[in-house]
Amino acid sequence: MAEPTLSQEAVQASEPTDAFAAFLPFQIRPLQSGDLSKLIRIFRDAIQVSTAGHYDQQQRDAWSLAQNHESLISLLGDGETVVAEWDQELVGFAQRIQDSINMIYVHPDSARVGIATLLYQHLEDSARVEGLSRLTAHVSLTAHDFFQFMGFNSEGEEQADRGGVTLTRHLMRKSLVSN
Template sequence: MIRLFRPADADSVAALIRLCLRTVNSRDYPPDLIDRMCAHFTPAKIKDLAGVREMFVAESEGITGTVSRDGNKVYTMFVHPDFHGRGIGSRLLHHIEDLAAAEGFDHMETGSSITGYGFYQRLGYVDVRVSDTDFGLNHILRRPLPRR
């Protein structure tokens, strides 16, 4: 089930993100950068982000994934490592793509970590550019949305 984030979810979402960073993203990034990313994603920061973006969670045996969006921009996409390969990430992404298409956007865009890059490519996202951020290399990817 995909639903809107609620403030009571902040602790669980922050814990999910930190778990993903430490167990999955740590394969692609050095420990000091993972520590900085984990320190960034506190429950308070999650609540702040949910105040400026539309944030969603996937729920099945607890919160298993999260994604947020601002218009046609994808942010903060994470799926619990135990649930990788079950379609949760693609369902979350398609959910926000459908919302953006219904609002008249013609494409979706995301800044992807090295870790998530292949996931977005498999779903039809293509390279726009690469940028360097405070949290390392960021692939900017885009995918056309169907017209409604």
């Protein structure tokens, strides 16, 4: 996947209603049925590439194959799922089920430009609107620092089983109410 860019023609053609919107390279929006077939690639590529510094090949294979196309589509039907679109290409998605951030995945070609942050912030904002007092997440070693930056605290490491392969992760929580 080539790194998406916004051409000047695309910016002018879109004629945003908000002058600031012309400078945003991506948008966060609700999941649509036409998005589903593209998300398995984002899921698998994010795991295989982005987590290589924390998990070996056997762990990454077990994790990325834990969901097939049908099971991922079924899972994404629960809770709230949002996608990130950059230059009309899907580059990430995130899901919240009740008070749990279940998934945040960004394609490695689009990583480190703020997409995961905006996906997360959208889910946190909707949790606040619903009146939730906290969020939890079972977080990979790779995502630990991101979640910590977003205000989560680790309650310790735990082990997850993916097809008989053990993956270490953190249970993390964040309070949404002021003390």
